[in-house]
Amino acid sequence: MAQVLEFKLPDLGEGLTEAEIVRWLVEVGDVVAIDQPVVEVETAKAMVEVPCPYGGVVTARFGEEGSELPVGAPLLTVAVGATDASSASPGDDGAAADEPSGGSGSGSGSGSGNVLVGYGTGAPAARRRRIRPERNIAPAAPAAPAAPAVVSAPSRPAPVAVAVGEVNGRQGPVAVVSPLVRRLARQHEIDLRGLTGSGPEGLILRADVDSAIRQTGQATEAAARTAAQPATRTAAEPVVAETPTVQVGAAAPATAERNPLRGVRGAVADKLSRSRSEIPDATCWVDADATELMAARAAMNAASGPSGGPKVSVLALLARICTAALARYPELNSTVDTAAREIVRLPGVHLGFAAQTERGLVVPVVRDAHTRNAESIGAEIARLTELARTGKLSPAQLTGGTFTLNNYGVFGVDGSTPIINHPEAAMLGVGRIMPKPWVHHGELAVRQVVQLSLTFDHRVCDGGTAGGFLRYVADCVEQPAVLLRTL
Missing domain, CATH: 2.40.50.100 (RNA polymerase II/Efflux pump adaptor protein, barrel-sandwich hybrid domain)
Structure with missing residues (x-):
């Protein structure tokens, strides 16, 4: 059975x-x-x-x-x-x-x-x-054998x-x-x-x-509309002509569209609301000349040859710069235990990066980014990005980040004040890299300029630490050779 x-x-x-x-x-x-x-x-x-x-x-x-x-x-x-x-x-x-x-x-x-x-x-x-x-059972009705x-x-x-x-x-x-x-x-x-x-x-x-429920409801509504209609005028009733009111250029009233906050959209809303309600964040930013960084990237990819492996992306280079900066300023690789009133400094860097997909914004995490070079970080970013686009990221690949890199320059904007990805302590935002007039060696020149913005939790550090972190990142962007001291 x-x-x-x-x-x-x-x-x-x-x-x-x-x-x-x-x-x-x-x-x-x-x-x-x-x-x-x-x-x-x-x-x-x-x-x-x-x-x-x-x-x-x-x-x-x-x-x-x-x-x-x-x-x-x-x-x-x-x-x-x-x-x-x-x-x-x-x-x-x-x-x-x-x-x-x-x-x-x-x-x-x-x-x-x-x-x-x-x-x-x-x-x-x-x-x-x-x-x-059972409800709606008549108590007097005898139960038929069945x-x-x-x-x-x-x-x-x-x-x-x-x-x-x-x-x-x-x-x-x-x-x-x-x-x-x-x-x-x-x-x-x-x-x-x-x-x-x-x-x-x-x-x-x-x-x-x-x-069947929908059909019953539709029938009920139709009956209610019929009952609400005014009675037909008789021959004795005067007919009053009504002049329609016409509003030039006025659009027909539309019903407001309601979309439930659930799934990825709901999770993002909850996390960002919690971040803004719990974290006293502050933002500082700086413009940097990225001409040398772009030249260094071109040299790296040219050296690898046409079949020498995957190309190194700008995001991978910026991620490697972030791990070097966090080694110098570990206060920004921490979280706050509000219950214990303690700052918890984390031992490793699990670097999250914002990725826009058809399902919404997701933040995949590169595990142990502090142990990887730019090529390894770039390969992992490419792998996770592909999984994000196909909706195959596991929950474990979307959690556990300690610092987030947000490249909103891909949307064609220069700057932003990003909201920290709770419970992290900081996020680095990167605007678009574009030609701008710049004073270079005392002369006006056209250079590749990018705006960098750092939003940080003011509980874990003060402006001096945040400014030092951002300045080091900008120096590495302007002079990639600065990284050689930490490699």
Whole structure:
């Protein structure tokens, strides 16, 4: 006999509490294997494919694409151990036993090998029956004897359970498995016996109930509009001509568009709001002549030859300059423990860099940047940037930064006052590098000029330290040979 197991949305790590369903990878009635990805979700950190720890037939999915589910909420149910005409018992309200998300992967005891935080291998919990009181049941109506009817489906490995019982005060068989579907129908007074299911073997899905709810709502609105219309004038009533008011150049009133702050956008909003509310930040900036830096980069790439490896980017050079500057001014590679009222100076530099993607702004982190040279940093930046563009960055690759480099010059702007990436202590902003008039060796010349801005946490240091850091960065940009003293 089939055992229906409920798979809940697992904890995907990094303290995430919810995820948005981006794309279902399976349909109701599909056969899934243990650890097969069943849904693609977007968290506040990254896009993740979630594998199912059970093997069997998908009997229900919870949540439409675009909806948001909290961690621990039911994701789908799987009928395990069914190979012929057997299915979940309607006495269990169509749901699984109170199975923890860390249950076994199959009815035979084989568990999932792909362990995420919150579920994975382990023995199934004891099966308990959940009894839910039915609402809208007439107390005087005698309960008609009924036996469970099973619809056999030879073309599928597992059949659809047909729950027989009282629905909205009526008796009769209803092709529905999910308790969520029945509860939704009861709440909106939808008679499930009048619906035609779009699932396998006529199974009634949540989408069918949602469609019925929308149709009922539209009918109610139409009736309300009809009742609100003024009565038809009789022949005795005078007709008063109304002169329309025309406003030249006025646009038709538009309804304000509302977009929920969730996913990456919501995470960015929360982090920036917390940064501004907790960190007393200050910004200093300086213009620097980047002509020599651009010449040094051209020489490096020319020396590597046409097939001598990847080219060194300007961002990689600036990142290497930042690691050298942080070695001189380690106060800016720290964080503040507000509870303990302590400044925590961090031992290594994990360099974050801002990257704009179709999903919004993300900050991938180059681990142990202080141990890398410009070529190694550049290769890692290129790798992480490609993962960011395809939405495949893991939460671990987006967290743990100690200092951030923000190149907003790619947007064609010269300067900015960046907001610190909480809980870090500083961020270096880089504007566009462009030809400008500049006094060089006492004469006016056209040079490649860039504006650098440093936003820092005034709790970890004063202006002298921040100014010294920024001046060292500018000196390395203007005279790259300064870096030789730290290599």
